[in-house]
Structure formats: C-alpha cells, structure tokens
Amino acid sequence: xxxxxxxxxxxxxxxxxxxxxxxxxxxxxxxxxxxxxxxxxxxxxxxxxxxxxxxxxxxxxxxxxxxxxxxxxxxxxxxxxxxxxxxxxxxxxxxxxxxxxxxxxxxxxxxxxxxxxxxxxxxxxxxxxxxxxxxxxxxxxxxxxxxxxxxxxxxxxxxxxxxxxxxxxxxxxxxxxxxxxxxxxxxxxxxxxxxxxxxxxxxxxxxxxxxxxxxxxxxxxxxxxxxxxxxxxxxxxxxxxxxxxxxxxxxxxxxxxxxxxxxxxxxxxxxxxxxxxxxxxxxxxxxxxxxxxxxxxxxxxxxxxxxxxxxxxxxxxxxxxxxxxxxxxxxxxxxxxxxxxxxxxxxxxx
Numbered sequence: 001x002x003x004x005x006x007x008x009x010x011x012x013x014x015x016x017x018x019x020x021x022x023x024x025x026x027x028x029x030x031x032x033x034x035x036x037x038x039x040x041x042x043x044x045x046x047x048x049x050x051x052x053x054x055x056x057x058x059x060x061x062x063x064x065x066x067x068x069x070x071x072x073x074x075x076x077x078x079x080x081x082x083x084x085x086x087x088x089x090x091x092x093x094x095x096x097x098x099x100x101x102x103x104x105x106x107x108x109x110x111x112x113x114x115x116x117x118x119x120x121x122x123x124x125x126x127x128x129x130x131x132x133x134x135x136x137x138x139x140x141x142x143x144x145x146x147x148x149x150x151x152x153x154x155x156x157x158x159x160x161x162x163x164x165x166x167x168x169x170x171x172x173x174x175x176x177x178x179x180x181x182x183x184x185x186x187x188x189x190x191x192x193x194x195x196x197x198x199x200x201x202x203x204x205x206x207x208x209x210x211x212x213x214x215x216x217x218x219x220x221x222x223x224x225x226x227x228x229x230x231x232x233x234x235x236x237x238x239x240x241x242x243x244x245x246x247x248x249x250x251x252x253x254x255x256x257x258x259x260x261x262x263x264x265x266x267x268x269x270x271x272x273x274x275x276x277x278x279x280x281x282x283x284x285x286x287x288x289x290x291x292x293x294x295x296x297x298x299x300x301x302x303x304x305x306x307x308x309x310x311x312x313x314x315x316x317x318x319x320x321x322x323x324x325x326x327x328x329x330x331x332x333x334x335x336x337x338x339x340x341x342x343x344x345x346x347x348x349x350x
Contacts, residue, residue, distance in 0.1 A: 020335055024072040026329055034225070037053075037054070060079070060109070069082055090332060091300040099137055100213075120200045123139035123193075128243050139217075140212055142209070144190055146187065146207060148204060156182075157198055159180065164241050171220055189254060190271060191252055197249065218240035220236070265292035281294075281346075297332065302329075303328070304348075307345065310341055312341060315335050
C-alpha cells in the first residue's frame with residue numbers, strides 16, 4: 001500500500017472538494033435472536049457481547065437499535081442525534097418523506113447470521129403500517145447473500161395461489177411448509193422482497209439486508225420451537241393474513257448485472273426501487289498509485305458497507321482505515337473520498 005502522505009498530496013491535485021462534510025464510521029447495535037450464530041463475530045470481528053449474535057444493525061436510526069458514530073469529531077454520539085442536529089447530512093431527497101421524524105433515515109442496513117431457520121414471516125406495506133402501527137414505515141427489503149453453506153435455502157412466496165382460509169388452516173395445523181417456495185442460494189445472490197411477500201432466511205445463510213427503516217415483522221410460523229424460557233414465540237396471524245400476498249410467486253431470477261468501470265473500481269447495480277438503490281462496488285488500488293474517488297451529492301447521503309477486503313479512506317488531510325464488516329456513512333454533499341486498497345462494498349443510496 002502506498003504512503004498516506006503520497007495519496008494526500010495527490011488529492012490536492014486530483015480531487016476538487018465538492019463539500020466540507022467528512023465521512024465517518026458507524027458502530028452497530030446487535031440482536032441476540034435464538035436462531036443466530038457466531039459468524040458475525042468470527043468472520044467480521046463484531047465485538048458485541050451477545051451470544052448468539054444474530055443481527056448487527058450497521059446503519060440505523062431506528063429506536064430499537066440505533067448505530068453509534070465510531071470516528072471523527074462526533075464519535076460516541078448516536079447517528080440519530082447527529083442527524084437530528086445536522087439534517088442537511090441526509091440530503092434533499094430523504095427530507096421529503098412525510099413518514100420520517102427529525103434525525104431518521106429512510107433505510108436500515110443489517111448483517112444477518114442465520115445458524116438456524118428464521119420464522120416464516122411477512123411485512124406490511126407503508127399504508128398498512130401507517131394505519132395500524134402508529135405511523136411506522138412498512139418494510140420492503142433486499143438481501144445480498146454473503147455466504148451460504150451447502151444446501152442453504154430461503155423461502156420466497158407460495159408455490160401455488162392460496163386463499164386466506166387455506167393459509168389459515170395450514171398455519172393452524174402445521175402443514176404450511178408444503179405450500180412455501182424454497183430457493184437454493186449461493187454467495188453473491190440478490191433477492192428483492194417486496195412488502196407482503198411471505199419469506200424466511202434459511203439456516204446456513206449469511207446475509208446483508210437493506211430495508212426500509214422498520215422493525216415490523218408478522219411471524220406466521222416458527223416450527224413450534226421454544227425460546228430460552230421454554231415458551232413458543234408469539235405469532236401474528238391476524239395481521240399477517242391482512243397483508244400477505246396470496247398469489248403464487250414466480251421463481252426469483254437473478255438480475256442482469258453489468259459491470260461499469262471507473263478509475264480504480266468497478267460497480268454493478270443490484271437493486272433499485274422507490275426506497276433505495278444498491279450497487280456492488282469493487283475497489284482494487286492496492287498495487288498501483290491510482291485511487292478510487294467517491295462522494296455523496298446534495299440529493300442523498302450514502303452508506304458503504306464493506307463486505308470483503310480492507311483499505312484506507314483519504315479525505316482532506318485525514319486518513320481513515322476500514323476493514324471487512326465496517327460501515328461508512330457519507331453525508332450528503334460530502335467532500336471527495338479517495339479509497340485505497342482492495343475491497344468490496346455494498347453502496348446504498350436513497
């Protein structure tokens with residue numbers, strides 16, 4: 001890796017400063033759901049004292065698990081508090097969402113380690129959540145498969161058209177699994193899960209999830225398993241039946257992905273919907289004197305989740321190392337950021 005001073009000197013020549021807002025790292029909140037494992041600790045160095053560690057909420061302003069600023073002048077503050085004080089960091093697009101309160105992001109970025117199957121579940125859309133869940137956002141999401149053990153699967157919709165009566169009966173007598181469409185998964189797969197789609201991540205999957213900022217899950221079926229206290233986890237059948245899409249789901253197809261090349265990096269779109277845009281960004285400047293430059297414009301902040309590799313971010317006269325599993329927040333209208341190293345990111349824009 002070339003010297004920091006050398007890159008900092010190149011920045012003054014190569015990078016025109018668009019804004020003065022600096023990027024910063026985030027530290028996640030954790031969740032110890034019963035189906036989780038240890039891979040977020042072992043593979044991504046998540047030092048959270050939970051066992052198991054099922055989820056890390058990497059970029060979050062949700063009250064159930066806000067992220068903490070982990071670098072820079074605002075280190076130690078919650079991301080929510082920082083954005084409440086500096087709403088300009090969000091950009092002009094998110095501020096137009098009437099469902100968001102001051103300091104709230106429209107999206108939530110997670111990493112999920114499913115040692116065991118997650119419950120069969122469904123999420124409401126915005127309209128239903130607004131009316132029945134105290135103005136909460138609904139939950140449309142995207143999964144990017146980081147790793148999958150042999151035979152790992154997920155549930156994606158129904159195999160056949162269903163009726164509420166048939167679905168309710170199958171849930172009550174424990175036969176619902178025969179109606180669920182199961183899909184084999186591999187690393188680098190992408191799945192878009194629209195609100196209303198019945199779904200479940202299967203055991204053996206390690207997933208990055210980009211979703212609306214919501215924690216609404218209507219659990220439909222949980223394999224009759226018991227929690228730590230020896231009790232079955234609650235189900236939410238009435239609400240689930242209100243919002244579930246009963247039509248048969250087509251077999252999910254992987255999107256056409258085309259690499260676009262820029263100095264020091266390549267990128268490809270993974271998903272674009274009205275809530276977020278996600279691309280995979282591959283940076284490789286480790287063996288050359290080039291660097292890859294990114295910045296967030298005034299329209300939206302960006303979040304960069306490093307899913308592999310490591311390197312250094314250079315901005316102004318500062319350098320910020322990053323590692324696999326780190327999440328970087330770029331405020332809207334950020335100063336240019338030069339990335340040096342070899343890494344893969346999920347780049348999230350609203």
